[in-house]
Amino acid sequence: MDLRGRCQQGSSRQTRIRRCVLKADPSRQWRLLDLQAIDTRLDQIAHAKAHLPQAAAIAAAESELSGFDVDLVNARTAADDVQRELVKAEQDVQLVRDRAARDQGRLDSGQGSPKELTSLQHELVSLARRQSELEDLQLEVMERSESLLDRVSALEQARSEAAKRLESLRSEQAVAQRDLDAEAGQVAAKRPDIVAGIGEDLLGLYEKIRASSGGVGAAELKQRRCGGCRLELGNVDLDRIRKAPEDEVLRCEECRRILVRTAESGL
Known part of the structure; x- marks a missing residue:
């Protein structure tokens, strides 16, 4: 040399x-x-x-997916809370119905003094009013429950689509990295x-x-x-x-x- x-x-x-x-x-x-x-x-x-151009898109997709996870936890929690509220509302309505059925049965049997029968009639009117109020409340809770369940379903769908986009971006990034690694190997050789x-x-x-x-x-x-x-x-x-x-x-x-x-x- x-x-x-x-x-x-x-x-x-x-x-x-x-x-x-x-x-x-x-x-x-x-x-x-x-x-x-x-x-x-x-x-x-x-x-x-x-x-890699996919890096920024992946970061954005990961952030979006994380946001969906938070929203889903909150939506499911709210839906569960309302579902418990709905169960209680249904139980309250059923209790009034059962009480009204027992009173109606006693009234129909004619057993008891005139004063007791008159009292049963007044109680049946009150129970009917209470039942109507509880059923209105039950309907309102049902509507809120359906709305929240729809939101949970929509968020689950959106999250699924976001997860697919993220997976696609990661796949594209992996392919790009493999191509660059292959070229680097050829050049370095x-x-x-x-x-x-x-x-x-x-x-x-x-x-x-x-x-x-x-x-x-x-x-x-x-x-x-x-x-x-x-x-x-x-x-x-x-x-x-x-x-x-x-x-x-x-x-x-x-x-x-x-x-x-x-x-x-x-x-």
Whole structure:
């Protein structure tokens, strides 16, 4: 592997500095662009996995489903309370009916003194009035019970549909994740062969820059423009690059990424 480094005097606009110049065959430098393309795509896939479009919809669907669960608990509790109220109302009506039936039976038998029979007649009138009041109350409770049961049924249906939507979204998300994982596996499989042809020193510099520069460690110099920071190089920098040996590893003076020269550099 023809990869070596040497130190030389360099200069900036204000001060002279001492910098280490890394040397690598151009073919090895070109491999950095292939490696960068792979790493960029892997980063894009990782970002896509972390921001799947279904995620927000799933969160909303989970919140909706949770809301239905709360509403259902409240609706069922209210329905149960009214059902107990209805049972009591029915029992109260039945008690009055039973009492009226007993009094009517005694009255029809003619047993008892005239005063007692007259009292039974008055009580039957009162019981009939009480029965009517209780039956009206029973009807009102029945209507409330039916309304609450209808609400429970509607909420159960809505919850079922929400659960199906959530399941569908989760299924879509799982498929999207599997597809991205499969693509990541295919892309990553090409990386070792490319890395093997770059060399440890150059690879180490690339990885160091990539970690501190938003995932981009190497960029093509294309049409006088750095592919990393997208800035067009000035004449001074371009002249420096023209004079640099082909095996010298160059850095962009603006973004400090490795600058790879190609046939389209415009030099």
